[in-house]
Amino acid sequence: MKLRSHRGAAALACLVAALCSTVPANAQPPASAQTAMQLMNGQSCAVHEAQEFAQAVAQATVPTPTPTGSATPLPTPGFGQLPNATSQLYATPRPQPGTTAGASAPPIPTPTPNPFDQNQPVFITRGGSTPPPITPAGKIAPAASPVPTGLPTLPPNYIAILADKVTGNTSLGKPGDAVGNVHILYGAEEIVGDRAHYDGLRTVTITGHPFILDHAKDSVLLADEIRFDTIDQTAVLTNGRGTSSQGVDRGLVHFSAKNLHTDADGVARGLAPTVTTCENPRSGYHMTGRNMEVYPGDKIVIYRAILWLGAAAVFFLPKVVIPLRSVEDETQKPKYFPDVGYDQTEGYWIKTRTTFGKGPNYYGYYILNYFTKVGLGLGYQGYYVKKSGHRTANLYFYTINSKLTSSRQNNIVAGETENFSQRLRGNFQLNYTSNYGPFTNIPANTQLNATVAHNSLKTSQTYGFSRSSVGSQASSDTFSFNDTRQFQQNFSNALTFNLSSSQSSYGSIASSNSTAHFNDQAHFTTTGADYLLTVDKNYSQQPYGDNKIPELQIRPYKFLPHSLIPASATFTVGEYSEPSNAFATQRADLAFVFGPAIAKVFGSDFSGTVNVNQFAYGTGDLKAAIAQQFQLITPVGPHFVNTISYNESNYNGPALVPFQFLDTQPQQNSKNAQDLVRVFNNNIYNLSLGFSTLFNAMAQPVSYQLTAQPSARSVVLLSGSFIPGNDFGNGGFGITNFQASTPFGHDATVQFVTNIDWKQHARLEDKVVYYTKTIGNCYQLQVLYNQSQKLVTMSINLLAFPSRGATFNVGQSGPLIPTTFNFNQ
8 A cells, every 4th residue: 555655753663663673584574564563663672773673774785787978986884874764765756747658757967977877676684783872862973974885875865675695686677576575665654575576677576475565545455466567656455455553443444355455545446345444354244345435534435335243144235345544423423224213103123324535625424214114214315514614514314205195295404604805704503394293283483593703802793694494374574783892801792683473374374573673782891790781672563572671780899898798789670661562661679699698507518598689679678588408418428418598588578569570570489399318339239218398287199219330331210209198099109110230141231211100000101122132242232112102223333433312321410321312304
């Protein structure tokens, strides 16, 4: 495989390490890229071996044609010139663009005729001469003295063949052989084998367990025989096969093909390929195809691929793209296996996704779904990023000729972000949906959003337009404008204006409305307080809401600074109106927060907070509200914790006077208390019991939750409530949620969630079973059964490219296991 050269100290270190590694003549090639790199970077390569190699290059005797005319002897490359060894080890240059592959490149001008022919590789026999002394650390190596020796200097982009022994005549037009531990060095790659035969023109044939190492990409290609073109720097591999660790989370990508060959750009192509991420494809999976292309460090493309599960062909894909780079975006992760399943409404179905892409600038996937009761669904989702970064776009389209509705249903989602300049940006989104699923019958929904934003050092403006419609029944249009200005470091202003109109028609009833909303906030800060002046006003054909015309809010930074309890205050005063009842008056609000007060009380942790609001109105009405929250946490020993919480709210004054919507208060005060008892023993078990009271002489439900871990790989969770008494048959245990996860055989797990209805003789309802089985440390079989949705799903998740769509959450919000997989349709 030919990859582009990477210059620099790192490449030089790999090059020197490869040349001083000692590989027996009968050694097998490494089985993986990691092993190959260990060979390249083995610890056996000591400093003195590198010196011996440099001396060997300097003293190598290479047959050369006799130049015409007098030649000035060339200087001997000394050890101090080792950093330029890369340019000293190559003898055949790569053709330049515009030249014929078989033609010789123009000779590199030198002060004297070059004794090497540029179409001829240089054969170097390993020597054992005494190396020059090592330059001490921190010192500068002395410059090489131009002692005339007659030895040539190898120009850049030439090829060197290093071996234990060279036989035959290696002059141009005459064949020769390199035998024993053969290394052919070119670009960032190296061909290793037991024997190399040069035909005297341009081809070197390497045999004896040959393989190609790529120092830059950590990959290796193996073959029965490699034919290397010294002019084009391309290679043809007989029964070529290879491995790569790039782009996979676990294991390696293994691939092989007949007539595998590489071009000058490093792209490998072959016929009848086989690709897998399993160490044992027969017990796992593999893919075959008509032909294959390998782009090093980017991707593997297989055309007319057939997916095999063991010895059975299970699926056909016209094109498969396997990334050889790290992929975090789920939309770029390859998905080869189809998902199959059944549900009551759609019948039996099969869903598949085929990825495509030419790198990070354009990628996506095609969707192919088939439902026995619905029909065939086709989709496309593509992402485009302009190389300059000025434009990003995405398009999602899905269509299905539904048998259920006897009509074609479509989903379209399109978006674009345009960076017109460094300060001007636009964003456009379109969403059209007509496929709402089999359980609903809603007209097509369309949403359109467009935003243009301008940002400068101290100002920013945003212009927006949005439209939404539900068939011909309802529609609305909204225009928006935002302006933010930073006049000084402590003074800014934000203005927002929205104008919208809406129409709706349901049968014979039709309505319309137009509204406008204006909001302006001036923010000013000083060393002692924060000031916010707000003007907020609504205009509408059908009046609603409250208007601030205007409102001033003051927050002092320090309030009662010497108080034992932390305190803060907010003072608000302004003119307010309610357009719906044509009422307006002044209003003042004094808000205080005392706390949180934290203290230790006989080994317990106490915290408390009190919120106080005092309202005064221009009509002479007064209101007040006090809210209190207290908590006491008491640990008793290492396995018991008791938490008592108390909340109380008190109100004084008229509830709906003078405003009907502003500062409304409940008709009566309220208080409640909770007691949470928790008994635990590390991760083995955790039992929580919750008791509560509303102080109304009525028993409240007792909540419970038990989490137990019987083993390191299993967990059980029970949660529900118990209602004391038996009023109207509602007492006792109600519904208990049961969740569990446990191993189920070798590399297999069963996760189960259900509701236990004690009123129905402990009947299990809403059952969900999730079974996972890892096969051959290669892929994971996932089977899901959902009783409430009458759904059965089977999917295969490759461990090399794991999907993060299905997750397992214990004790978190939401279900323990996914109720369905994340399918794109």
